[in-house]
Amino acid sequence: MFSSQDSALRPDRVIHIHSAAPPKPAYGQACNGCGVCCLAVPCPLGMLLSRRRQGACAALVWEGAAGLYRCGAISQPRQAVQQALPRRLQWLARPLSCLLARLARRWIAAGQGCDSRLDVQRPADIADNATTHSQDLHDR
Ligand code: SF4
Numbered sequence: 640m641f642s643s644q645d646s647a648l649r650p651d652r653v654i655h656i657h658s659a660a661p662p663k664p665a666y667g668q669a670c671n672g673c674g675v676c677c678l679a680v681p682c683p684l685g686m687l688l689s690r691r692r693q694g695a696c697a698a699l700v701w702e703g704a705a706g707l708y709r710c711g712a713i714s715q716p717r718q719a720v721q722q723a724l725p726r727r728l729q730w731l732a733r734p735l736s737c738l739l740a741r742l743a744r745r746w747i748a749a750g751q752g753c754d755s756r757l758d759v760q761r762p763a764d765i766a767d768n769a770t771t772h773s774q775d776l777h778d779r
């Protein structure tokens with residue numbers, strides 16, 4: 640569970656994240672698949688695939704063997720499209736997933752640096768801050 644702060648999001652939001660996920664790198668550093676950005680709010684493509692504008696992206700996939708999150712629009716386009724389509728439109732999954740597989744990497748700028756300015760605090764960081772603060776109060 641992480642607390643995140645960003646001007647475009649509700650301050651002090653809590654998001655749930657796999658305990659084995661790597662820590663979020665600084666803005667501009669290489670993306671390490673921490674998943675924070677996609678768990679906080681879907682990108683425009685994620686809004687389509689998730690059919691919502693807030694919360695975690697439904698296309699985000701946790702890969703346990705690698706210990707990181709991947710964008711399902713790239714790594715599992717068929718599943719990403721299937722879960723987004725209503726049952727009566729499932730026949731579109733195959734052609735749309737072929738299209739998605741071709742375009743997703745370009746749309747989401749995969750392979751580039753971290754483009755998230757979210758400020759993340761793990762529960763342990765928050766507990767440390769609280770301990771420090773109570774110590775400060777105690778010392779007065
Ligand atoms: S872009 Fe940044 S926040 Fe998003 S998964 Fe990559 S490293 Fe994490």
Ligand code: SF4
Pocket residue numbers: 676677680681682683684685686688696697698699700709710711712747
């Ligand atoms: S990059 Fe992929 S997983 Fe992340 S929000 Fe966009 S569509 Fe979803």
